[in-house]
Amino acid sequence: MTTTRPELLRVEGITKAYPGVVANSDVTFAIGEGEIHALLGENGAGKSTMVKMIYGLVRPDQGQMTLRGAAYQPSKPAEARRLGVAMVFQHFSLFEALNVAENVALGMENPPPMRELAAKIRAVSEEYGLPLDPSRMVGDLSAGERQRVEIIRCLLQDPKLLIMDEPTSVLTPQEVEILFRTLRQLSAEGTAILYISHKLEEIKTLCDAATILRRGKVVATCTPREKTAREMAELMVGMALKTPERRVGAKGEVALGVSDLSVDSPIPFGTSLKGVSFTVAKGEVLGIAGVAGNGQEELLLALSGELKSGPDKVRIASHAAGDLGPVERRRAGLVAAPEDRYGHAAAPDMSLVENAFLTAGVRKGLTKNGFVDWPATRKFAEEIIAAYDVRTPGPDVAARALSGGNLQKFLMGRELMQGADVIVINQPTWGVDAAAAAQIRQSILDRAGEGAAVVVISQDLDELLEVSDSFAVLNGGRLTKPRPAEGLTMDEIGLMMGGAHGMEAAHHVEA
């Protein structure tokens, strides 16, 4: 099917490096006219950077692109749009206080008079089955309707290629159906769609072809309909899943016990936790896998104490801790490291010294009668910087001045150096270069070797298999029963990640 289409966009040998990380390396693929092409990969695989280059937001370091045979090097999005490439972002850029037509006009180079534009919007929305009233305020619209505004804004420009970045993450199942119908119609009319996602089932039902990225490189090209979701997951994650050498150590007593934990998500479009249960013993590392947005952040909040639950739902060394806040939980021996470095794990505008105090104040005894012992805090920050090889001019620079990887090393050091009995980490090496990532994983294993119970939440399966003693998957806010990581095959992981709850029951019987 792919072969019969004339080629629309060809990407050849594209490479893009950021300081410390190669986002894309020698990426080559082609999209035919009217083709729905999936760009598939785990978080951090380089999908977003790739499409930003196609849309003219980022310039490649090497390689070339051709659009219908002509050289294509957009220097800004406006140029890409003029050449027929449009993009719908994951995060919308709409003004809530303006109506639909006004928002659409703001995104156009030469908007027609309002009345004419409103008529056009109506026409397009009817043609493509995307119900939308041009006179409504965007502030009153649902996320799905806002996405329609963005899509219609693109369609009015008559694009040849429409890029959609994780479009279904904010949609209800019904809205997904409407969207897919529209996309198929566009495809039938000759508009190619570059569809970015890591949701395999969607890609199977929608896409004609898929390019799979892994760590910035194209690892496979396939026809999704001919593959199973599991096969694609294996391609996405890589077959090279070698079982890491494992320390053989007797498990200690249970240091963290979570039983039937259910909390509502405080995050818009978040995933509530539903009956999560697990235990982690001293010296054990529990790896929790899952696709982003399946309750990882909520689980971290519920463990760190930012979300409270019934006292018995979370137990730290057999003491009820579910109703304790972050300070009391740290005192009880649990430290946590959230995923978002800028604004959650750290205050970007504060210095490293102040950020060291942010979580270490309690366990390192950095306060006296309520007053902060800044000299001692500074000393601790310097210790972290030395022990974790944080590249920074000094402890007084603002956290935001550090590169992502360096800040992550600092934040990992901050939690790991507090001598806690229980350590919970969400995405320990997200956006960190390989060397630093290896160092962080080693520190996690070292701390477990010293007897800490560790929970690592990550979307990187390689990472989880490298550090974990036991392994579970978070899916739609539910956690599968943890299983020993040793000897786990890709088949089994694929099934655990598949979200097929019938299969889960089978695991329970088996385990």
Place this chain on the structure above:
Amino acid sequence: MLRLEKRPTPSRFWLYATPPVAVILTMIVGGILFALMGKNPFEVIRTIFWDPIFGEFAFYLRGQLLVKAGPLILIAIGLALGFRAGIWNIGAEGQYIMGAIVGASVGLAVFPTDNRLIFPVMVVAGAFGGWAWAMIPAILKTRFNTNEILVSLMLVYVAETILAKASTGFLKNPEGMGFPGSRNFSSFPAAQNSFLYEPLGLHWGGVAALVTGILAYILLTRHQAGFQIRLAGQAPRAARFHGVNPARLVVMCMGISGALAGMAGLFEVTGPAGQISIDFNSGYGFTAIIVAFLGRLNPLGIVLAGFLMALTYVGGEMASTNLGLPDAAIQVFQGMLLFFLLAVDVLTNYRFRLSVGGAVKGAK
């Protein structure tokens, strides 16, 4: 094309340069405004900024500076603590009025008893009045997630109505021959906030302002609560991760700013104002917002900013009496100060870059 670009770290230079630059811009644009009104701009600026300190009547006006600066500083420090935490108490004017009314009521209730404890008790009552008035927006915010900006602001007008009621009703001077207004505290020595050192205009309010400035500075830089205030303002999610209870922080910050505004009101009514009257409030609560920002939300900066703002008050009054400048022009002048301050403030976190055709020029 000029483009704003975020700096990797906030500029130390602009952090401190912003207030003087804003003052100079205000003088220039204010001067143009005065010129357009047919006044000699240099004379007006001199009257406002120079004469109160070094002019002919400086011996009297210098004292007026601290009299005006005291309440501004006291209120602004309380507001700044909240602003630092992202809690926007705009209703200090109302808390100031309620502090004055509650404090004055306690004093007048025991008129004409003579006891050394009367004045301290009144100060506490004044702080309580302001605190209680600030608790209304605080509790509405924590319970029902209302917007504290709107609620605290609207409560100013409620407080003004209560003030009118107090001066014509329940606090009216029984010996006042029917005129509105309470008894004058100058005839009630035990409750009077008299000058401690008149040439400097120092009364207990001024002492409280300066002491509060130092205490607030220590709180913000050394104490855990100060750290939490700054953290909550800069990164609310990180603050929750640290362990800050947002509701408790709202109650604390609103409470402190309300109590300080209430205290300022009490010092004013028992001192310079002398009595509760319909027009007792003179906008200190609103001007203090400017003072807080002019002082970079830093308690020591606010002490300086309070004096600068007092200068524009005292000098502005001189300009309006001596040069016939309308009060509104002076208020525009003071407002300009905040306007330019906020505008120049952008340079602390951003810098201008020249960009040509999408490509960014300019040296690193």
